[in-house]
Amino acid sequence: MQTFRLDSIPHQVPGTWAELLPAQFLAASPFLGIDTPGNRYWVLRIWCLELTDEEAYGLTAEQLWDLTQLVGWAYTKELDTGGVTEFTHGGRTYRLPLPQLGDTTAVEYGIALVYFRRFAHLKHPQPLELEKVLNQMTAALCRVRRPDWQSVQEPWEKQFSSEAADGLALELTDAPVGIKLVVMYHFICAQRRLDRAHYGQLVPADDGMEVLELLASLAADGQHGPYEQLANTGLFTLLSNLAEQARSRRAVGQA
Numbered sequence: 001m002q003t004f005r006l007d008s009i010p011h012q013v014p015g016t017w018a019e020l021l022p023a024q025f026l027a028a029s030p031f032l033g034i035d036t037p038g039n040r041y042w043v044l045r046i047w048c049l050e051l052t053d054e055e056a057y058g059l060t061a062e063q064l065w066d067l068t069q070l071v072g073w074a075y076t077k078e079l080d081t082g083g084v085t086e087f088t089h090g091g092r093t094y095r096l097p098l099p100q101l102g103d104t105t106a107v108e109y110g111i112a113l114v115y116f117r118r119f120a121h122l123k124h125p126q127p128l129e130l131e132k133v134l135n136q137m138t139a140a141l142c143r144v145r146r147p148d149w150q151s152v153q154e155p156w157e158k159q160f161s162s163e164a165a166d167g168l169a170l171e172l173t174d175a176p177v178g179i180k181l182v183v184m185y186h187f188i189c190a191q192r193r194l195d196r197a198h199y200g201q202l203v204p205a206d207d208g209m210e211v212l213e214l215l216a217s218l219a220a221d222g223q224h225g226p227y228e229q230l231a232n233t234g235l236f237t238l239l240s241n242l243a244e245q246a247r248s249r250r251a252v253g254q255a
Contacts, residue, residue, distance in 0.1 A: 002070050006063075011050045013070045017080035020047070025084050028074075029181040035075035040068035047071060081186040089175040094142040095156055096183060101190045104141065106238045107160050107231035110211030111140040116187055131173075134180035139168035141183055160232065194239075 001012040001019055014020050028046045031039040044067055045051060059067065086095045097104045104112075115137035122129065140160075149155030157164075172180065219227035230238070 004067060004070065006051075006055055009050075011048055013044065013048045013067075015070075015073065017077070017083065020083055022084045025081070026087070026176070026178045026182055029178040029185065032074055032079070032185070033181070035072075037068060040071050040075075043071045043074060044068055078192070079185050079189055081182055081189055084182050084186070087175075087179050087182075089179065090171050092171070093145040094138075095145065096186055097141055097143075097190070099186070099190065100193050101235055104235045105160055105232045106211070106215055106235050108140055109235045110209075110215065111160075111162075111165070112137050112187055113191075113211055114209060115140060116184065116191075119184070131177060131180070132169075134177070134184060135169040135172040135175075136165070137187070138172055138175075138180050138183045139165040141187060142168075144168065 002015045003010050003012050005011070014024070017025075024047055028043045031042045031046075033039075041064070045056060081096070082099045084096060086093055088094070097108075101109060115133050119130065119133045119137065122133075143156040143158070145155055146152060146157055215227060215230050219225070219230050
């Protein structure tokens with residue numbers, strides 16, 4: 001933690017993602033997308049709970065500049081959403097995917113990618129339109145805890161259903177936008193890890209539909225099982241199999 005003093009009174013501000021409480025991450029997420037003085041100010045206020053309104057309003061321009069530099073790392077270091085694992089809204093508990101999408105199925109990833117690309121490429125985005133896409137992306141990626149979770153071995157709904165996802169997206173309409181932004185950041189972080197592992201070359205996507213089309217193509221050739229089985233295969237299992245097949249083809253070509 002970083003410590004600064006105002007009138008000899010110590011105040012602390014997180015200096016790494018790991019030092020943030022989930023609630024602090026969720027509350028600050030709307031201000032983390034773009035580095036501006038205003039956004040830094042609100043991140044500082046959210047992350048430094050000891051800073052009172054009276055103290056904040058009494059800061060000189062020089063003090064304000066110095067203090068907002070303390071949260072500047074959030075705009076230069078790669079986002080790490082690993083500290084946020086679940087959230088509750090409307091009486092339901094939602095679990096975010098593992099940081100590297102290790103528990104995400106191929107179809108969940110494909111649909112989430114469609115919505116992510118749609119969000120990124122809206123030409124004249126309106127707030128309601130942006131939030132609708134975020135609702136759909138959150139519903140595609142997050143698992144809902146079953147009502148009977150205390151008495152079953154697997155308490156989270158696993159099988160993806162487009163109808164259920166559509167219903168959840170509607171229920172998320174009035175959820176805090178910070179929650180949905182954290183899910184998007186979570187997906188971006190995972191996508192970067194996929195790219196570093198060179199898996200992105202296996203499923204290049206301009207609008208996200210390529211992943212769903214790939215599943216349909218693999219099911220059509222009959223060598224990988226029916227579509228439903230493929231769609232609910234773990235993302236990394238599918239990518240690992242495709243990578244192994246690509247290596248085998250290269251080996252045959254070089255022989």
